[in-house]
Amino acid sequence: LMRTIAVLGGGIGGLAASYYLCKTPQVTKVILLESSSRFGGWLWSTRRSDGAVFEHGPRGIRPAGAVGRNTLNMVKDLGLEAEILPVTYSHVASKNRYLYVNKQLHKMPSGIRGLLHTVPPFSHPLVFDIAKEILVKKSKTDDESIHSFFSRRLGKELADIAVDSLCRGVFAGDSRKLSVRSCFPLFYNAEQRRGSLTLGMLLGSGPSPVVPPGPLAQRSVKESWAQWSLRRGVESIPESITEFLQQSGRVELRRDAAVKQISPSASGWTIHLEDGVVSADHIISALPAKALSSALPSSCQPLIQQLQDIHTVTVAVVNLEYEGSILPVTGFGHLIPSSEDRGILGVVYDSVPFPQHNRPDTTTTRLTVMMGGAWFDEVFGDPDTVMKEALLETATRAVQCQLGVTTEPSWSWVALQKDCIPQYYQGHFRKIDLMRSFIKKNNLPLSLIGSSYEGVSVNDVVFSGRTAVEELLGTKF
Template sequence: MSTVAVLGGGIGGLGAAYYLSKCPQVTKVIVLESSGRFGGWLWSTRRPDGAVFEHGPRGIRPAGAVGRNTLNMVEDLGLADEILPVTYSHVASKNRYLYVNKQLHRMPSGLGGVVRTVPPFTRPLLLNIAMEILKKRGKEEDESIHSFVSRRLGQELADIAIDSLCRGVFAGDCRMLSVRSCFPILFNSEQSKGSIVLGMLLGSGGGPVVPPGRLAQRSAKESWAQWSLIRGVQSLPEALTEFLQQSGRVQLHRDEAVTKIRPSGSGWTIHLEDGVLTADHIISALPAKALSLALPSSCQPIIEQLQDISTVTVAVVNLEYQGSILPVTDRGLLGVVYDSVPFPEHNRPEGHTTRLTVMMGGAWFQEAFGDAESVSEETLLARATEAVQTHLGVTSAPSWSRVIVQRDCIPQYYLGHHRKVESMRSFIKKNNLSLSLIGSSYDGVSVNDVIFSGRTAVEELLGTKF
């Protein structure tokens, strides 16, 4: 295979190019990014005084095969010495709070939190766990996350904990999101072992196998819960970009929006705003709707399914306060992250400060703020500072702030999402299209999932294993 074009220069596209660059079968890799920067949602502000603020993912989890895969990549890129790990014993891992009935409640943790009744719950969680093992296996092909957890662990847990979890991870409504697509480990545990608990204890079988490198081995030995990098998570796409530039076989193009792609012989003709190029194969890391606009009419079945994958918009408000200020809710509020607790290294070195990030909107953006194009930064900042004051009792004004509206940033996997993805890939295979679909629109929204989708696509394309 001579030339592979990667559409989209976010972490998924860069990840795919990274794996392609390691395959001698590919002569040339072309990465096309429509914006002026690579990295997509991995975006960090680094102030001159040393403070770092994240506008997208702020911590990456090392668990599982996909987590080990990312750590192996980080090690290969020479970033191991820049890792900032947070262990499960760290206060940031143990202290998580829910805002229920106008009060902050610490989430139960440890054995004591499971065997005792801890507000806002009305009975010990151990009872829910014990009863879960006795529940019958579900018969539905797919189910909402709320329905699944209610059936297996009780409605209270679904209403309080799972609702908050889905707001934080997907910025979405757990009553609409698919458990099979969003939390496949829970779905597969029930299907293979008849129980979430047994599946988690015994393993649900299947899944990728990724041997751990030295860094991944260290994360397991030290029991990391998450990690970041000294200069923020944007360091990862920056290191990937530098690696690809030095590979000699990867061409990186910023400000190159793809307008149309057309079949041409055994490959594709790719139309840009100011030119045309050809490729033997395309790996698309574009958002689903963006790809739907570029495909030819002969791909109408895929176009319709791509356009049916919804996304949500999230307002990310970074706040900095002087001193130490730290000791459902507003439907528009997704959560408040105490950034200074897990990663104090990102505070400015001089003077004592507290960094928070307030995330708002998601599935409720339109309801809470109206049109994302017209809402003002002042409105979002006022709402964020009001939430911090109401929920955390912070009366002082922030000394610094930044408001970013991340439009259409998180795909929503509604019921039947897995069928859409299977159908699209079946159409591609049946029609011998030299096209691979990767990224958060299909197989998982986390950084680890998106990177691994790029690896999987390259392995399937070239019949190789990394």
């Protein structure tokens, strides 16, 4: 029987781990320690008094795959089903995604027609790249950069424009540094197992975790959802988990409780806080890798080294609201390759997928401009000294240039998300292997979860919490 488990970090990872710990009778007590004054981490929504909702972090969540089903099962269990806002595959936000290249918006090719014709900004039909791809020999290396992988298999043009943009949209990162094996395991495995992306996608590329779909996940398949959000924004998820944990009576929730130092004790760990200590039999750390590394005892040196080696990037998220309907196109948004504009990663047309988050009484358009990432310091300078006014100015200018919007926004919000997305550089999988084997070899009562290790999406992070609890207690949910 596990007596006391301390969960470090009250973002979605730590909250999910605590949620799963509460689902089993084996745990007497859970202590959740969060350094800030709120739970939820990067899941952060502003709900204005007039009914408008703005997201300063993740927005639409994908229902696909085992990890997607898992999150939907949790959301259903938390009683949030009535709040869900689904976006189907047939919705214009799912069908229309744009690239801003050569000072122009281009709709991304989709469907068979899009592959058979030459669709700018591409110089030839993509069907040729796909046909050739089946014949490309598989790589002998155990990892490579995303850019190298896609250049090799699908050609330089696709890698330079589409893949470069995608990595900026998903990881706010540089496709030339990011690991294909860790960032896109599906594609890496497709090549390893089937010798081709195309065949891997068609035939499947290996086992995935078994998560039976609950009623909500079944509904998402039946109605073919591409993504979903919640009526009051995605912050409803951490809020509901927090409420669930409070009602369970087994969880001690502590805000403003930064972990200063962790030291081994006879029964497990002593965790030193600003004011006092906490004892635990086991720690589940949902802290960013660097934050954990600075709290661990020197006896964990090899682990500390690997943790410090996991880098993160800073993203400026600028929410803009405009009066009227101002978009020249309709769709999910547009991404921008690094060759076009290094500082602006992309613009999400929030009003298109989620009109329910608009102010109800009048027509408005909500946009989010994503900026910086791997290029933040180069373009905007040190995140600690950058002025929010300058970021807002850059964002509104980008909307003017790229979308031809002539009016000024009627409302804006600049969120500077420091170190928000871990970067899985080439060889990342080796760091993870080394960490896990050090923990195992030394029998450390420690589990590592969260976005630093095996997936940065909300779904991945929630699932990492579930997996850690299953492994720790030998249970299956």
